[in-house]
Amino acid sequence: MRKRVIAGNWKMYKTLSEAKDFVEQLREKQVDSSKVETVICAPALFLDQLVQATKDSFISIGAQTMHEEKEGAFTGEVSGHQLQDLGVSYVVIGHSERRQYFNETDDTVNKKVIAAFENNLTPIICVGETLEQREQNETESIVSAQVMAALEGLTEESVENSIIAYEPIWAIGTGKTATADDANDVCQAIRETILDGFGEEVASSVRIQYGGSVKPENIEELLSKEHIDGALVGGASLQADSFVKLLEAGENA
Numbered sequence: 210m211r212k213r214v215i216a217g218n219w220k221m222y223k224t225l226s227e228a229k230d231f232v233e234q235l236r237e238k239q240v241d242s243s244k245v246e247t248v249i250c251a252p253a254l255f256l257d258q259l260v261q262a263t264k265d266s267f268i269s270i271g272a273q274t275m276h277e278e279k280e281g282a283f284t285g286e287v288s289g290h291q292l293q294d295l296g297v298s299y300v301v302i303g304h305s306e307r308r309q310y311f312n313e314t315d316d317t318v319n320k321k322v323i324a325a326f327e328n329n330l331t332p333i334i335c336v337g338e339t340l341e342q343r344e345q346n347e348t349e350s351i352v353s354a355q356v357m358a359a360l361e362g363l364t365e366e367s368v369e370n371s372i373i374a375y376e377p378i379w380a381i382g383t384g385k386t387a388t389a390d391d392a393n394d395v396c397q398a399i400r401e402t403i404l405d406g407f408g409e410e411v412a413s414s415v416r417i418q419y420g421g422s423v424k425p426e427n428i429e430e431l432l433s434k435e436h437i438d439g440a441l442v443g444g445a446s447l448q449a450d451s452f453v454k455l456l457e458a459g460e461n462a
């Protein structure tokens with residue numbers, strides 16, 4: 210049985226004091242970490258303080274991106290080495306907003322995933338199709354190609370420890386969710402792609418999240434599907450009450 214993983218992606222929201230208040234409220238909840246993994250992917254400038262504020266709790270902290278080099282003249286960037294040094298344990302890689310606004314490609318995503326493992330960070334690797342690609346029935350081929358490119362050169366062990374987040378771009382922040390059956394079909398196609406590339410054991414262990422307008426009202430149905438092992442959540446992760454409901458759904462799935 211794959212453990213559910215619910216990750217909040219705060220994107221460029223919250224001040225430091227809002228972030229700390231959120232974590233304080235969340236820490237008061239009794240979330241069973243044996244049933245669900247809780248991750249908050251926060252803006253880079255809060256990571257240090259949030260790692261300290263969540264020590265000895267069920268909450269893990271993730272970054273929203275990283276640079277693939279260990280260090281160097283890359284103004285404004287943060288490396289996996291620096292994230293690991295802070296005690297960060299997850300990192301979102303290849304989010305569609307990074308691909309769209311910051312020119313990330315399948316090739317840079319692959320480099321970052323490799324660098325994440327070199328720094329003991331669990332990558333949450335985002336893949337997904339545009340509305341146009343969906344309308345042309347290209348979803349599965351696009352998503353499978355993104356997955357294989359992201360995982361190129363990784364060991365079976367690393368692939369097994371990766372988290373793949375299927376996020377149809379047209380469903381992000383729009384209120385439009387893929388139906389649970391459609392999302393499950395794409396997650397199944399991702400698992401089959403991993404089966405072809407890395408074998409049965411890896412494919413049955415790797416965790417695949419769905420992301421795109423996930424909220425307390427739709428998460429239960431999504432998590433009831435065979436190939437959906439969690440959620441990567443933007444808007445509904447910003448309020449502690451709503452995030453807790455998502456975690457509860459993860460515990461009970």
Ligand SMILES: O=C[C@H](O)COP(=O)(O)O
Pocket residue numbers: 218304376380381382383384420421422423441442443444445
């Ligand atoms: O990383 C999270 C996704 O972009 C989903 O965002 P959303 O839940 O606001 O649609």
